[in-house]
Amino acid sequence: EVQLVESGGGLVQPGGSLKLSCAASGFDFSASAIHWVRQASGKGLEWVARIRSKADSYGTAYSASVKGRFTISRDDSETTAHLQMNSVKIEDTAVYFCARLRWVGGTNCFDYWGQGTLVTVSP
Amino acid sequence: IQMTQSPSSLSASVGDRVTITCRASQNINTFLNWYQLKSGKPPKLLIYGASNLQSGVPSRFSGSGSGTDFTLTITRLQPEDFATYLCQQTYSAPPFTFGPGTNVEIK
Numbered sequence: 001e002v003q004l005v006e007s008g009g010g011l012v013q014p015g016g017s018l019k020l021s022c023a024a025s026g027f028d029f030s031a032s033a034i035h036w037v038r039q040a041s042g043k044g045l046e047w048v049a050r051i052r053s054k055a056d057s058y059g060t061a062y063s064a065s066v067k068g069r070f071t072i073s074r075d076d077s078e079t080t081a082h083l084q085m086n087s088v089k090i091e092d093t094a095v096y097f098c099a100r101l102r103w104v105g106g107t108n109c110f111d112y113w114g115q116g117t118l119v120t121v122s123p
Numbered sequence: 124i125q126m127t128q129s130p131s132s133l134s135a136s137v138g139d140r141v142t143i144t145c146r147a148s149q150n151i152n153t154f155l156n157w158y159q160l161k162s163g164k165p166p167k168l169l170i171y172g173a174s175n176l177q178s179g180v181p182s183r184f185s186g187s188g189s190g191t192d193f194t195l196t197i198t199r200l201q202p203e204d205f206a207t208y209l210c211q212q213t214y215s216a217p218p219f220t221f222g223p224g225t226n227v228e229i230k
Contacts, residue, residue, distance in 0.1 A: 037166075037220070044209055045166060047157070047219040061217040097165055107172035108213050109156045113165035 002026040002112045004098050009117030012088055020083040020117055022098030027112075029079040030054060033101040035110060036072065036083050038094035038119075046094075050101070053080060066092075085119070093121045124148050124183050124215045126222035128208075134230040141197040143225045145210035154214035157186055157195045160207040160224065170195065170207075197227075205229050 008020040022034060027092060031055070036048040049072040052059040060072050071084040095118050099110035125148040135141050143147045145155065154174035158166040170186035173193055183198045197204055210222040 017189075037158075044207075044224040045160070045211075045221040047217065047221065050217060050219075063218050085221075099166075105172055105175065107154055107175075109168055109171035110166070110170050110211075110219075111171075111177065113167075115165055 002100070004100065004112055004114035006096060006114040006117035007096055009096065009119045011120045011122060013087060013122055013123055014090055016088055016121075018085045018088065018119060020085065020096055020098075020119070021075075022081040022083075022114060024079045024081070024098075024100070027100065030076040034072075034074060034081040034099055036062045036096055037099055037110070037113075037117075038092075038096045040091075040094040043094075048096070049083060088119075088121045090116075090121050094118060094119060124151060124220055125161050126210055126212055126220050128210060128222040128225050130170065130225060131223065132139040132228060134228045135200050136230045137200055137202055139200045141200055141204075141227060143195045143208055143227075145188075145193040145222050146194070147191045147212055147214075148194075149215075151212045151214035154190045154212055154216075155186075155188065156195045156211045156213065157184075158209050158221075159204075160209060166209070200227075201227075202229075 005023045034054045035050040051072045069087045074081045095116040097116045100112045102111040155173045157170040174186045207224045209224045
Protein backbone atom coordinates (compact mmCIF):
# COMPACT_ATOMS: atom_id res chain seq x y z
CA GLU A 1 0.00 0.00 0.00
CA VAL A 2 1.34 3.40 -0.99
CA GLN A 3 1.67 5.75 1.94
CA LEU A 4 2.98 9.27 2.35
CA VAL A 5 3.15 10.68 5.87
CA GLU A 6 4.05 14.28 6.53
CA SER A 7 5.44 15.58 9.80
CA GLY A 8 7.20 18.61 11.20
CA GLY A 9 4.46 21.19 11.03
CA GLY A 10 3.75 23.57 13.86
CA LEU A 11 3.77 27.16 15.00
CA VAL A 12 6.65 29.36 13.88
CA GLN A 13 7.27 33.09 14.08
CA PRO A 14 7.69 35.21 10.98
CA GLY A 15 11.27 35.04 9.83
CA GLY A 16 11.77 31.67 11.47
CA SER A 17 12.48 28.22 10.08
CA LEU A 18 10.76 24.88 9.98
CA LYS A 19 11.59 21.56 8.34
CA LEU A 20 8.85 19.33 7.03
CA SER A 21 9.31 15.65 6.28
CA CYS A 22 7.44 13.25 4.03
CA ALA A 23 8.00 9.58 4.82
CA ALA A 24 7.09 7.27 1.96
CA SER A 25 6.41 3.55 1.70
CA GLY A 26 4.80 1.03 -0.60
CA PHE A 27 6.39 2.13 -3.86
CA ASP A 28 9.75 2.67 -5.51
CA PHE A 29 10.53 5.97 -3.82
CA SER A 30 13.93 6.36 -5.43
CA ALA A 31 12.38 6.33 -8.90
CA SER A 32 9.65 8.86 -8.10
CA ALA A 33 9.48 12.63 -8.17
CA ILE A 34 8.04 14.09 -4.99
CA HIS A 35 6.15 17.35 -4.78
CA TRP A 36 4.94 19.65 -2.04
CA VAL A 37 1.57 21.37 -2.41
CA ARG A 38 -0.06 23.65 0.15
CA GLN A 39 -3.56 24.76 0.97
CA ALA A 40 -4.25 27.87 2.98
CA SER A 41 -7.41 27.82 5.07
CA GLY A 42 -10.45 28.19 2.86
CA LYS A 43 -8.32 28.44 -0.26
CA GLY A 44 -7.40 26.21 -3.16
CA LEU A 45 -4.19 24.34 -3.85
CA GLU A 46 -0.85 25.96 -4.54
CA TRP A 47 2.06 23.95 -5.90
CA VAL A 48 5.20 24.68 -3.88
CA ALA A 49 8.18 22.57 -4.92
CA ARG A 50 9.38 19.36 -6.52
CA ILE A 51 12.39 17.12 -6.51
CA ARG A 52 13.06 14.59 -9.21
CA SER A 53 14.70 11.20 -8.86
CA LYS A 54 18.38 10.41 -9.00
CA ALA A 55 17.91 9.32 -12.62
CA ASP A 56 16.83 12.91 -13.34
CA SER A 57 19.71 14.37 -11.37
CA TYR A 58 17.54 15.25 -8.36
CA GLY A 59 16.30 18.27 -10.27
CA THR A 60 14.45 20.78 -8.11
CA ALA A 61 11.94 23.50 -8.86
CA TYR A 62 10.03 26.01 -6.76
CA SER A 63 7.08 28.32 -7.04
CA ALA A 64 7.91 32.00 -7.31
CA SER A 65 6.38 32.61 -3.90
CA VAL A 66 8.89 30.37 -2.07
CA LYS A 67 11.95 30.42 -4.30
CA GLY A 68 15.02 31.43 -2.38
CA ARG A 69 13.41 30.69 0.98
CA PHE A 70 12.41 27.01 0.79
CA THR A 71 14.63 24.06 -0.09
CA ILE A 72 13.39 20.62 -1.07
CA SER A 73 15.58 17.58 -0.57
CA ARG A 74 15.32 13.82 -0.36
CA ASP A 75 17.02 10.87 1.27
CA ASP A 76 16.37 7.79 -0.85
CA SER A 77 17.94 5.50 1.76
CA GLU A 78 15.30 6.69 4.23
CA THR A 79 12.57 7.04 1.57
CA THR A 80 11.90 10.50 2.91
CA ALA A 81 11.61 13.92 1.33
CA HIS A 82 12.03 17.18 3.18
CA LEU A 83 11.00 20.78 2.79
CA GLN A 84 13.22 23.24 4.63
CA MET A 85 11.29 26.45 5.15
CA ASN A 86 13.38 29.53 5.99
CA SER A 87 12.44 33.18 6.39
CA VAL A 88 8.81 32.15 6.67
CA LYS A 89 6.05 34.68 6.19
CA ILE A 90 2.52 34.86 7.54
CA GLU A 91 1.27 33.99 4.08
CA ASP A 92 3.09 30.65 4.27
CA THR A 93 0.45 29.52 6.78
CA ALA A 94 -1.18 26.45 5.26
CA VAL A 95 -1.56 22.71 5.32
CA TYR A 96 1.37 21.25 3.44
CA PHE A 97 0.89 18.05 1.49
CA CYS A 98 3.50 15.89 -0.17
CA ALA A 99 2.47 14.01 -3.28
CA ARG A 100 3.90 11.48 -5.66
CA LEU A 101 4.11 12.33 -9.34
CA ARG A 102 3.07 9.47 -11.56
CA TRP A 103 3.74 9.22 -15.29
CA VAL A 104 1.11 7.27 -17.20
CA GLY A 105 0.16 7.17 -20.85
CA GLY A 106 2.39 10.09 -21.73
CA THR A 107 0.89 12.37 -19.11
CA ASN A 108 1.41 12.86 -15.40
CA CYS A 109 -0.56 13.49 -12.24
CA PHE A 110 -0.34 13.45 -8.45
CA ASP A 111 -1.86 10.08 -7.68
CA TYR A 112 -0.98 9.68 -4.00
CA TRP A 113 -1.01 12.36 -1.33
CA GLY A 114 -0.14 12.48 2.33
CA GLN A 115 -2.63 13.63 4.95
CA GLY A 116 -0.90 16.97 5.31
CA THR A 117 0.84 18.85 8.09
CA LEU A 118 -0.26 22.27 9.33
CA VAL A 119 2.19 25.14 9.37
CA THR A 120 1.11 28.28 11.20
CA VAL A 121 3.22 31.41 10.93
CA SER A 122 2.29 33.88 13.63
CA PRO A 123 4.06 36.40 15.90
CA ILE B 124 -0.18 29.17 -17.78
CA GLN B 125 -3.26 30.43 -15.97
CA MET B 126 -6.17 28.15 -15.17
CA THR B 127 -9.74 29.33 -14.68
CA GLN B 128 -12.82 27.40 -13.68
CA SER B 129 -16.51 28.03 -13.97
CA PRO B 130 -18.68 28.24 -12.15
CA SER B 131 -16.89 29.08 -8.90
CA SER B 132 -19.73 27.39 -7.07
CA LEU B 133 -22.96 25.64 -7.83
CA SER B 134 -25.89 24.15 -6.00
CA ALA B 135 -27.23 20.79 -7.07
CA SER B 136 -29.38 17.97 -5.81
CA VAL B 137 -28.62 14.31 -5.39
CA GLY B 138 -29.15 12.63 -8.72
CA ASP B 139 -28.38 15.74 -10.78
CA ARG B 140 -25.91 15.90 -13.62
CA VAL B 141 -23.17 18.44 -12.95
CA THR B 142 -20.69 19.92 -15.41
CA ILE B 143 -17.65 21.96 -14.41
CA THR B 144 -15.49 23.80 -16.91
CA CYS B 145 -11.77 24.46 -16.78
CA ARG B 146 -9.96 26.71 -19.21
CA ALA B 147 -6.22 27.11 -19.75
CA SER B 148 -4.69 30.37 -20.92
CA GLN B 149 -2.84 28.49 -23.65
CA ASN B 150 -2.80 25.08 -25.27
CA ILE B 151 -2.03 22.31 -22.77
CA ASN B 152 -2.90 19.37 -25.05
CA THR B 153 -4.47 16.87 -22.64
CA PHE B 154 -2.16 17.53 -19.69
CA LEU B 155 -5.11 18.24 -17.45
CA ASN B 156 -6.04 16.54 -14.20
CA TRP B 157 -9.06 16.83 -11.92
CA TYR B 158 -8.99 16.52 -8.15
CA GLN B 159 -11.66 16.41 -5.48
CA LEU B 160 -11.01 18.34 -2.30
CA LYS B 161 -12.83 17.82 0.98
CA SER B 162 -12.17 19.57 4.25
CA GLY B 163 -9.66 17.76 6.41
CA LYS B 164 -8.70 15.29 3.70
CA PRO B 165 -5.94 15.21 1.10
CA PRO B 166 -6.85 15.91 -2.51
CA LYS B 167 -8.13 12.91 -4.43
CA LEU B 168 -7.20 12.34 -8.05
CA LEU B 169 -10.29 11.74 -10.17
CA ILE B 170 -9.26 12.17 -13.79
CA TYR B 171 -5.81 12.33 -15.40
CA GLY B 172 -4.84 13.17 -18.92
CA ALA B 173 -8.14 15.01 -19.38
CA SER B 174 -10.28 11.92 -19.78
CA ASN B 175 -8.75 8.95 -17.97
CA LEU B 176 -10.56 7.74 -14.89
CA GLN B 177 -8.26 7.08 -11.95
CA SER B 178 -8.50 3.56 -10.56
CA GLY B 179 -11.15 3.24 -7.88
CA VAL B 180 -13.04 6.39 -8.90
CA PRO B 181 -16.74 5.80 -9.67
CA SER B 182 -17.70 5.80 -13.33
CA ARG B 183 -20.18 8.65 -12.79
CA PHE B 184 -17.13 10.91 -13.04
CA SER B 185 -15.87 11.67 -16.52
CA GLY B 186 -13.60 14.20 -18.16
CA SER B 187 -13.24 15.55 -21.66
CA GLY B 188 -11.50 18.22 -23.65
CA SER B 189 -8.14 19.11 -25.11
CA GLY B 190 -6.19 22.22 -25.93
CA THR B 191 -7.61 24.94 -23.72
CA ASP B 192 -11.12 23.83 -22.77
CA PHE B 193 -11.99 20.95 -20.48
CA THR B 194 -14.99 19.65 -18.61
CA LEU B 195 -15.59 17.42 -15.62
CA THR B 196 -18.99 15.80 -15.56
CA ILE B 197 -20.62 14.05 -12.65
CA THR B 198 -23.71 12.11 -13.62
CA ARG B 199 -26.21 11.19 -10.90
CA LEU B 200 -24.63 13.27 -8.14
CA GLN B 201 -24.24 11.37 -4.88
CA PRO B 202 -24.15 12.78 -1.32
CA GLU B 203 -20.42 12.06 -1.04
CA ASP B 204 -19.75 14.15 -4.18
CA PHE B 205 -20.43 17.46 -2.47
CA ALA B 206 -16.93 18.90 -2.41
CA THR B 207 -14.60 21.27 -4.21
CA TYR B 208 -13.21 20.27 -7.59
CA LEU B 209 -9.98 21.61 -9.02
CA CYS B 210 -8.28 21.21 -12.34
CA GLN B 211 -4.52 21.16 -12.76
CA GLN B 212 -2.28 21.57 -15.77
CA THR B 213 1.01 19.72 -16.04
CA TYR B 214 1.85 20.63 -19.64
CA SER B 215 4.05 23.61 -18.93
CA ALA B 216 5.41 22.77 -15.54
CA PRO B 217 6.74 23.78 -13.19
CA PRO B 218 4.69 25.38 -11.87
CA PHE B 219 2.00 22.70 -11.80
CA THR B 220 -0.83 25.20 -11.80
CA PHE B 221 -4.17 24.46 -10.19
CA GLY B 222 -7.44 26.10 -11.03
CA PRO B 223 -9.21 28.12 -8.33
CA GLY B 224 -11.80 25.41 -7.72
CA THR B 225 -15.53 24.85 -8.06
CA ASN B 226 -17.51 24.27 -4.89
CA VAL B 227 -20.42 21.85 -5.38
CA GLU B 228 -23.02 22.45 -2.68
CA ILE B 229 -26.24 20.76 -1.75
CA LYS B 230 -29.32 22.54 -3.04
